[in-house]
Amino acid sequence: MDEKQEAFRDTLGTMTEEGGRKWVYPKKPSGFFYKNRTYVSWFLLIVLLISPFIKINGNQFLLFNVLERRFNIFSVPFWPQDFHLMVISMIIGIVFIILFTVVYGRIFCGWICPQTIFMEMVFRKIEYAIDGDRGAQIRLDKQKWDATKIRKRLLKWFIFFVISFIISNVFLAYFIGSDELISIITDPPREHIKGLTLLLIFTGVFYFIFVWFREQVCIIACPYGRLQGVLLDNKSINVAYDYKRGEKEQGRALFKKNEDRQAAGKGDCIDCAQCVHVCPTGIDIRNGTQLECVNCTACIDACDHIMEKVGLPKGLIRYESEENIENKKPFEFNLRMKGYTVVLSILIAVLITMLFMRNDVEATILRLPGELYKTKENNIISNVYTYKLINKTSQKIEDIHFELISHEGTIKLIGAEDFDIEKQEFYGGSLFIEIARKELSDSKENLKIGVFSDGKLIETTTTNFMGPRSFR
Secondary structure, rough: OOOHHHHHHHOOOOOOOOOEOOOOOOOOOOHHHHHHHHHHHHHHHHHHHHHOOOOOOEEEEEEOOOOEEEEEEEEEOOOOHHHHHHHHEEEEHHHHHHHHHHHHHHHHHOOOOOOHHHHHHHHHHHHHHOOOHHHHHHHHHHHHOOHHHHHHHHHHHHHHHHHHHHHHHHHHHHHHHHHHEEEEEEEEHHHHHHHHHHHHHHHHHHHHHHHHHOOOOHHHHHHHHHHHHHHOOOOOOEEEEEEHHHHHHOOOOOOOOOOOHHOOOOOOOOOHHHHHHOOOOOHHHOOOOOOOOOOOOOOHHHHHHHHHHHHOOOEEEEOHHHHHHHHHHOOOOOOHHHHHHHHHHHHHHHHHHHHHOOEEEEEEEEEEOOOEEEEEEEHEEEEEEEEEEEEEEOOEEEEEEEEEOOOOOOOOOOOOOOOOEOOOOOOEEEEEEEEHHHHOOOEEEEEEEEEEEEEEEEEEEEEEOOOOOOOO
């Protein structure tokens, strides 16, 4: 392409020549892909809205309480001691998105991203219902502030605010827990000033995004959109315009009835601009792969509808790779895709292995800092320790006690004997470990300690034991 054809890449489709904001008025889409996107979106919206309020065995289905360092994934509780599992899970998610992008382009943005789902399937539908389609919206914006415009604007803004408030409530439920959220809502406001303030802040953020910022989130703010320039190549499948078929020798031309376009050397694109009018980010897909394209498929449905009306084959705009359009070469799972797949498979295998090895009880026993060993009667060496037990399960663990496994000796708890730990709670205290001097062979030895519940070994841990340098 020459400089003139590539000039569109120098500016954003939502920016005027003076650098101001160009408002996008997308035409209401319809068609096969839009219908299926709607089904997928409603399913994901239901999952998103109910997940923090579902409990299994008393555990919230999804919880990401960063402040209290408590996480529930599919109702399985994870503690700070399981942070390595969270890290691996996040890496898996990143590699999966990379692999998905390398193979299928930015399909995540158009079909799964919450920003797109809320904007296109919730707020935009409400806007169509109140303001009308593209032409009606443009006329309404140019219209003077009469009673009709004020009524429509106030109604739309009020509904947007209510939905933003609902979204912020659900969003907070993921981070502070649904029980805490319900308390903030039901208790007197003065008892939860911070919580209500946080709710209003989040409501304002969501309201700003969906009322004014809109597609700029995808174009300017979202880092994933920038990454696609690195991740995509000519083998990646994207929403693409078949310029070979659309342009041919004579290029695009308006449709004329009973004209043999093929004989005239004209492309199948009739330059109706419907693919541009329906685009939620205001681009022309015929210019090729662009940063602003979120693969929402609205242009595919619009183009197929026009092709059907003028009697030309569908698929002028479709899911396709640039290589296939240029060379008619079928999709190939290349070396880069295979490499990402291998890495992803290894990470998933590691995560599954670590999940199976994850203990329901986490035990930590550490020597008390600054305390030396003591020698007692009958050459008994004693060290003092602090201990902490975490119950990661949804069941109460009863009659817990410690036993030395690696050495002959005794463990004495300070202020307690056997004890219980409630579900998802931790228990800590101090204890003495006493070992006969003759059982020690070094001044510093590693001990293996077993944690027992009702006589059954449920966890093992290790610690150091200090003694005299000379024992014989």
